Amino acid sequence: MNNLTDVTKQWLTTKGYSFVDLNQHGENGDTALMKATREGIYQVVKELIDAGADVNSRNNDGNNALWFACFGNHYDLITLLLSSKINIDNQNDNGATVLMYAASAGKTEVVKLLLQHQPNLYLQNLDDYKAIDFASNVEVLRILKNATKK
Numbered sequence: 001m002n003n004l005t006d007v008t009k010q011w012l013t014t015k016g017y018s019f020v021d022l023n024q025h026g027e028n029g030d031t032a033l034m035k036a037t038r039e040g041i042y043q044v045v046k047e048l049i050d051a052g053a054d055v056n057s058r059n060n061d062g063n064n065a066l067w068f069a070c071f072g073n074h075y076d077l078i079t080l081l082l083s084s085k086i087n088i089d090n091q092n093d094n095g096a097t098v099l100m101y102a103a104s105a106g107k108t109e110v111v112k113l114l115l116q117h118q119p120n121l122y123l124q125n126l127d128d129y130k131a132i133d134f135a136s137n138v139e140v141l142r143i144l145k146n147a148t149k150k
Contacts, residue, residue, distance in 0.1 A: 008047045011036070022053040029060035037077050038068040045077055055086040062092035070098045070110050078113055088119045095125035103144060104134035111140050115147050 004012075004019055012019045017032040025031055033053045036044040045065075049055060058064050066086050069077040082088060091097055099119045102110040121144065124130055132148065135141035 004047050004051055005043075008044050011041065011044050022048055022051055023057055025057075025059070029058070031057045031059070031065075033057065034059060034063075034065045034068055037065040037074065037081070038072060040072050040074045040077065042074075042076055042080070046080060049080070049084050055081060055084045056090070058090065058092075062090070062094075064090045066090065066098050067092070067101065070102050070107065070114070073107065073110060075109070075113060078110065082117045088114065088117050089123060091123060091125070095123075095127075097123055097125075097131065099131040100125060100129070100134050103131045103140050104136055106136040106140060108137065108139050108143070111143055115143065121148050 009019050012032055015032065015035055016026055017035070018024050022033070023031055026035065031053065033045060033048045033055065034057070036048060056064055064086060066078065066081050066088065069081055089097055097119065099111065099114050099121070102114060121132070122130060132141065132144040135144055
């Protein structure tokens with residue numbers, strides 16, 4: 001049996017997730033790990049990872065939990081997930097990676113954080129665009145250009 005705290009068990013129960021099957025898929029195929037990441041609840045995310053939840057599980061759109069951490073600017077969760085060996089280069093159903101998303105949304109600090117973990121800068125989405133093609137501001141463009149020179 002896993003060592004989840006009462007707080008995490010209560011959260012799982014409230015959200016309709018099992019604390020026996022940590023990889024159960026809920027609404028839109030989101031696992032408890034994805035939901036907790038989306039909500040930015042570090043304690044629950046950490047406990048789920050420590051209890052063996054699959055960090056690389058994907059939802060119905062092909063996104064893993066890292067997508068939700070980047071979407072919510074949850075820097076602590078981005079770092080936690082990356083240290084837990086989540087696939088930084090996961091491509092969703094449109095072929096988009098978190099780096100492409102962060103570049104397109106102008107999330108400069110998220111882009112900088114992701115680049116510290118060596119994502120593949122040359123992956124392309126279904127329309128053959130790379131992360132640099134999505135740069136939505138000058139700073140993101142500069143950062144990605146510099147990263148491709150290394």
